[in-house]
Amino acid sequence: xxxxxxxxxxxxxxxSFGAAAQEKGKAKPQPTTSQGKAQGKTVVKDGAAGTxxxxxxxxPSSCSPDTTPPVVQSVTATPNVLWSPNHKMTPVSISANVxxxxxxxxxxxxxxxxDEPVNGTGDGDSAPDWSINGGHGVNLxxxxxxxxxxxxxxxxxxxxxxxxxxxxxxxxxxxxxxxNK
Numbered sequence: 637x638x639x640x641x642x643x644x645x646x647x648x649x650x651x652s653f654g655a656a657a658q659e660k661g662k663a664k665p666q667p668t669t670s671q672g673k674a675q676g677k678t679v680v681k682d683g684a685a686g687t688x689x690x691x692x693x694x695x696p697s698s699c700s701p702d703t704t705p706p707v708v709q710s711v712t713a714t715p716n717v718l719w720s721p722n723h724k725m726t727p728v729s730i731s732a733n734v735x736x737x738x739x740x741x742x743x744x745x746x747x748x749x750x751d752e753p754v755n756g757t758g759d760g761d762s763a764p765d766w767s768i769n770g771g772h773g774v775n776l777x778x779x780x781x782x783x784x785x786x787x788x789x790x791x792x793x794x795x796x797x798x799x800x801x802x803x804x805x806x807x808x809x810x811x812x813x814x815x816n817k
Contacts, residue, residue, distance in 0.1 A: 699737070699738035699739070701799065702738040702739060702797065702798070702799035702801065703799070703801065704736075704737055704738065704801060705736075705795075705797070705801040705802055705803040706734050706735065706736040706741045706743075706795040706796070706797050706801065706802075706803045707734065707735050707736070707803065708732060708733075708734050708743075708793070708795055708803050708804065708805030709733040709734065709735060710732065710733045710805070711730065711731070711732045711733075711791070711793055711805040711806060711807040712730070712731045712732075712807055713728050713729070713730055713731075713791060713807045713808070713809045714728065714729045714731070715728060715809070716807070716808070716809050716810070717809070717810050717811075717812065718776060718778040718809060718810070718811045719778070719811070719812065719815060720778065721778050721779050721780050721811050722778055722779075723762050723777060723778065723779045724777070724778055725767070725775040725776070725777055725778075726775065726776055726777070726778050727769070727773060727774075727775055728773070728774050728775070728776050728791075728809055729772065729773055730745055730772050730773065730774060730791060730793065730807065731772070732772075732793055732795070732805060734795040734803070734805075736795075736797040736801075738797065738798075738799070739797045739798035739799065740797070740798060741795050741796065741797045741798075742771075742795070742796055743771070743793050743794065743795035743796070744770075744771035744772065744793065744794065745768050745771065745772065745773075745774055745791055745792070745793050746768075746792055746793065746794045746804075747791075747792040748766040748768065748774060748776070748789060748790070748791050748792070749789070749790045749792075750765060750766070750787055750788070750789050750790075751787060751788045751790075752780060752781050752784060752787045756781050762777060762779060764777075765777040765779065766789065774791060776789050776809055776811075778811055779811060780811040780812070780813060784813060785813050786810055786811055786812040786813040787810065787811040788808050788809070788810050788811075789808060789809045789810075789811075790806055790807075790808050791806060791807050791808070791809065792804055792805070792806050793805050793806070
């Protein structure tokens with residue numbers, strides 16, 4: 637078997653360095669993956685403090701070529717119920733637990749859908765009903781049709797690994813018809 641190496645792009649933040657080391661110019665990057673820690677044997681080859689990226693080489697593995705997509709284990713929304721249906725846009729944070737066996741992985745919200753029309757009978761006729769704010773946040777309108785059974789928003793994320801493999805996941809946020817549901 638031939639020894640091959642996977643290239644892993646790891647992210648790090650200035651917060652992981654410690655303020656004192658940053659001021660003295662002695663900060664060294666602390667690589668992290670989407671799970672919060674480096675995996676496997678990782679050697680930082682390039683990455684100056686403040687760049688936000690570090691390129692690392694991982695030891696021999698079965699990742700060359702990497703054809704396995706990331707795994708979206710869970711996607712959650714906070715809050716996942718919007719009450720009261722006051723027609724106001726409400727910020728919602730999206731969290732995801734995404735893993736990949738070969739490299740770092742990133743994810744972002746790519747789509748929002750609703751089981752009710754944007755402008756329908758008895759919903760206040762306010763538009764738009766949603767917006768995506770950056771990669772991990774959305775705004776959803778706390779609104780549902782008065783004659784319906786409540787609104788359900790479906791939020792879709794796409795996760796990508798360094799090799800470009802993709803996986804999707806979804807979560808829902810509801811605007812119930814009444815608090816009894």
